[in-house]
Amino acid sequence: MMLPLTLLIFVLISQFDSIQSSCQKNPLCRYNGHLMTITCNSKFAQNNITLPTPDISCFPPVNTYVFLNFEQIQAYTFYNLTFPANETFTIKLLNVSTIESDTFSETISLPNSSQLSIEIGEAGTVTDITIKPNAFNQIKIHRLHFLNLNTFNGHSTFDTNAFGNNLQIDVLLFDQCNLTSFSNLSSNTTVNKLILRNSPSFTQLTSKTVPSFLPTIKSLEISTTGLQSIDAHTFQAWSLILEEFILTNNSNLESFPPAIVDGVLMKLNKVDISDNSIKMVDANYDWLPYSYTKDLALKNQQLDLFLRSNMLKMLPFLQKIDLSGGYLGDDDENLFKSFFPNLTNLTSLDISYTNLTETMIIDVLTKLSQTTTRFVDIYLRGQHLTDENFCSYFTVYKNAPSLLNLFLDQSHPCNCIVELFYRDTVPETRINNSMSHPACLLDSSRQRCNIQAQISVSNCQIGAQKPDTSDGDNDLGDYAFGAVVAGVVVVLLVMLSLGYGVYQIRRRRNTVLTMEQPVENPQTAIVEERLSV
Incomplete structure (x- = not known):
């Protein structure tokens, strides 16, 4: 046993001496x-x-x-x-x-x-x-x-x-x-x-x-710089394979530069414009170059500037939106109802720590509940959902049972809203993250809300809700669609009439007449009848 150990030490010392020499x-x-x-x-x-x-x-x-x-x-x-x-x-x-x-x-x-x-x-x-x-x-x-x-x-x-x-x-x-x-x-x-x-x-x-x-x-990031402007036509989309565009924490960037991209960035997945000092966005800003974006971040920005430019309506493929820490420059209660479109691909929305009113939050949840067909994670940290609006939340839940996953603060009380959406369960993924759910859900001795009683107390209408699948500005599209359907029906009726006429003509042409029983002339029969009198 000692011999191999001695040999190993000798080899190591020899190697060290070799390196040194x-x-x-x-x-x-x-x-x-x-x-x-x-x-x-x-x-x-x-x-x-x-x-x-x-x-x-x-x-x-x-x-x-x-x-x-x-x-x-x-x-x-x-x-x-x-x-x-x-x-x-x-x-x-x-x-x-x-x-x-x-x-x-x-x-x-x-x-x-x-x-x-x-x-x-x-x-x-x-x-x-x-x-x-x-x-x-x-x-x-x-x-x-x-x-x-x-x-x-x-x-x-x-x-x-x-x-x-x-x-x-x-x-x-x-x-x-x-x-x-x-x-x-x-x-x-x-x-x-x-x-x-x-x-x-x-x-x-x-x-x-x-x-x-x-x-x-594939990824361009400009963060915490002195950036003040980006010239128009700086990027030629046809020559680019850009997948990520990150423009964050630039304190001198006060206006989002217009027309910086010529064409459409076909491979673009992520746009992050968080933590800048943007105070102006053109109301008619052309967001078409970014239309393939799937992941959008506008953290700590003045949100109404971007919403009023119809940004979300121009990005139909959005899957993830992060508006956390953002704020609204006015108190227009209809802002989200007017500018938050149907986003059928959405899987995650973060509106934590914003100054959205509860009415705005309900408008967003209602819109999502009427259009989504998949699970959507909605982060509402820093927000407080009250039982005074229970019927609105109940309507949301009935529209999309178990599809909207609400993530609330640990300190949020277990009121009827929490009981409704969590249904007395805490998924394992939320247990692993203490900030993803109200801590009171883990208290089995808490006094639970009686949902049926709350429905009665709040006078909630529990009839089926008709989903609103329009964006408010698509009425013309609805009429156009009805006209197209009516036109198709008319064309089908005309084609059926023509087809039936052709069928009758061909049927008559294919009729075979036999002369075993000659066809009697009616006038001849009348003459014979008169002569016999």
Whole structure:
């Protein structure tokens, strides 16, 4: 037993000595087998001698490579490194001045099952960086993160010439950078997701400042920037495959820019315009370019601006709507009745922590109950549903029994409304989330509401409710539909008449007359009768 253990210790010590001896020529780097990192720092050099980028191929594979305080990262620095399969790797360049061409290129042999992320810059230090042409070339990068960079090649414009051919980036993130625009030099680069975040210098987006790889982007996020405007015709829908458009928390964006998209974004699934300072939306805004949207978020926005622009009516495929934290600028009780359309695909609606009145909430629930054929989750946190409106809620429930799942605050009392919709049950999914249901539902000793008695006390009309399947502005469509039906009936009657006439003609033509019994002439019979008298 002792012999194998001794042998194992000897092998480990020998391996460590081998690493130390083979890397003695590399005094700038430190290997940490416990953290699986290699850290190279130019300040490790004796007498502050400036040395080129060190060779790290002598070290065993690790998950994280860190380079600090180097004037430049030379080409092919990561050549001959071993990257095992099914692993994630990160290369961090902190306080680095220059990245040479082909630093990150096809010379990095990365298995298809592994992922490589690159972080350039650090939160605590503002850096000016020079990135040579084709510094990133013919390689697949999972996440390329530029952090706290003041200038790129001496400018606030990111030069896309740094991206070479056949470059694939899953996520490209600019965070806390003094970035104002992109050069749109052509390059064969694919970027799935572009994120601009925490960049106050980014104030305007135009067709001339969008990156050349825009047609490859599936998700575009511009959040917490100084964005004030987006020029008209900035996006040409025919050339885009955009699936997500996220424009959030931009405090200087006071008007939602019109006509920024030419055409219709056919692949668009999600639009998030939350937490901006939008104070104006054109009442005739053309939402057609976004008409394929399935997921819409307008959190912490003035909701009536968007509703009055007929936004929801122009997005017929909506499945999820998040209006939480939003507010109304006026007290028009008919707002939702007028501008909340039939959304037959809807599966989730969040109107939590809004200033909607209970009448508005009832209008929304009524509309949904009359049109939905599927389960709809309705989040009403921060709202209080009262028994004074029990009959309205009862009508909603009767229209769509068990189809509307209400999510209320934990502190909401177990009144008759709660008893009606929860029916004395708490689904397991709600038990797992204490904020998804009133806590009193878990109290088996509580005094329950007698629904039948409440119906009687409230004088509720329990007759069948006729669903309202119109949007209020579709009366002309209803008349047109009736006219079409009447026209079809008339055409069918005419066709039946013609068919019957043709049938009679053909029947007469096909009649066979036999002469065994000659047909008697009536006039001859009369003459014979008179002669016989």
